[in-house]
Amino acid sequence: MLTIPTVTLNDGKAFPELGLGTYGLRGDAGISSIVAAVESGYRLLDTAVNYENEREVGEAVRRSGLDRGELLVTTKIPGRHHGYDDAIQSTSGSLEVMGLDYVDLSLIHWPNPSVDKYVDTWRAMIDLRGSGQVRSIGVSNFTEAMLTRLIDETGVAPAVNQVELHPYFPQGALRAFHAEHGIRTESWSPLARRTELLQEQVLQEIAEIQGITPTQVVLRWHVELGSTPIPKSADPERQRENADVFGFELTADEVEAISGLERGRLWDGHPDTHEEM
Numbered sequence: 191m192l193t194i195p196t197v198t199l200n201d202g203k204a205f206p207e208l209g210l211g212t213y214g215l216r217g218d219a220g221i222s223s224i225v226a227a228v229e230s231g232y233r234l235l236d237t238a239v240n241y242e243n244e245r246e247v248g249e250a251v252r253r254s255g256l257d258r259g260e261l262l263v264t265t266k267i268p269g270r271h272h273g274y275d276d277a278i279q280s281t282s283g284s285l286e287v288m289g290l291d292y293v294d295l296s297l298i299h300w301p302n303p304s305v306d307k308y309v310d311t312w313r314a315m316i317d318l319r320g321s322g323q324v325r326s327i328g329v330s331n332f333t334e335a336m337l338t339r340l341i342d343e344t345g346v347a348p349a350v351n352q353v354e355l356h357p358y359f360p361q362g363a364l365r366a367f368h369a370e371h372g373i374r375t376e377s378w379s380p381l382a383r384r385t386e387l388l389q390e391q392v393l394q395e396i397a398e399i400q401g402i403t404p405t406q407v408v409l410r411w412h413v414e415l416g417s418t419p420i421p422k423s424a425d426p427e428r429q430r431e432n433a434d435v436f437g438f439e440l441t442a443d444e445v446e447a448i449s450g451l452e453r454g455r456l457w458d459g460h461p462d463t464h465e466e467m
């Protein structure tokens with residue numbers, strides 16, 4: 191079984207350097223895929239109310255046979271549950287659907303600035319952490335300006351900001367801001383959803399030199415940047431391939447060459463304008 195190392199978040203909690211994305215893993219097949227990932231060493235499972243698979247993730251936690259404390263479950267509060275009371279209810283609902291007593295990490299899924307309720311939502315999350323229903327609190331798809339506002343208005347910096355991040359969009363400025371404020375970066379769609387990324391010549395060349403796959407080159411690049419990637423795979427073999435990135439390193443030149451693929455967001459999801467309910 192693979193061992194995935196952890197880092198310490200700004201709240202003192204241990205957090206894996208790589209986790210499993212679960213978008214699209216549903217039903218019995220989804221549960222089996224998630225259990226297979228845990229069996230190969232994954233400890234961080236990323237779900238959301240809007241993935242409609244919190245039940246499957248909770249069931250996989252139970253079927254894995256591991257102690258609850260060995261696994262970390264992330265879920266996310268959707269846009270339609272923004273606001274203090276709704277965020278509290280959203281979390282109770284998630285716990286009920288998952289059949290769990292607490293969630294390890296809760297994130298505000300999208301900031302939805304036109305609704306202007308993310309600060310109230312954040313206040314609820316601070317209280318949810320206080321009551322123990324949530325162990326760590328963070329955000330997703332927040333810009334530097336939005337993070338600054340949360341910190342200024344509540345005095346509490348998120349432990350994590352989960353954002354679109356892959357070699358086509360390395361998020362250099364945002365990562366520098368995170369480093370300054372002790373916020374852990376987490377990469378969503380770390381493989382750019384298997385677009386043409388994996389065929390890029392620079393990745394093929396590094397893979398050949400290192401004796402690994404282009405996918406492993408990309409996932410190790412996230413680790414070298416200090417971001418936790420959460421690749422999704424339904425397939426146990428690909429899950430193992432994706433998690434097996436802690437036995438080698440990339441050189442600084444290789445990291446720079448991969449970051450040179452930058453071309454911007456792939457799905458037009460700028461958090462100032464893209465909103466999800």
Ligand SMILES: NC(=O)c1ccc[n+]([C@@H]2O[C@H](COP(=O)([O-])OP(=O)(O)OC[C@H]3O[C@@H](n4cnc5c(N)ncnc54)[C@H](OP(=O)(O)O)[C@@H]3O)[C@@H](O)[C@H]2O)c1
Binds near residue numbers: 330384420
């Ligand atoms: N916070 C947010 O707003 C947000 C937005 C998007 C995603 N997310 C989270 O991030 C997770 C990951 O993102 P994602 O699912 O969009 O994309 P991704 O992880 O970049 O890519 C997943 C795709 O790559 C394929 N794949 C995985 N490993 C592979 C390998 N070793 N070789 C070849 N193909 C491989 C998968 O197919 P198979 O399953 O067939 O292997 C799937 O089609 C999501 O599941 C979700 O948890 C969060």
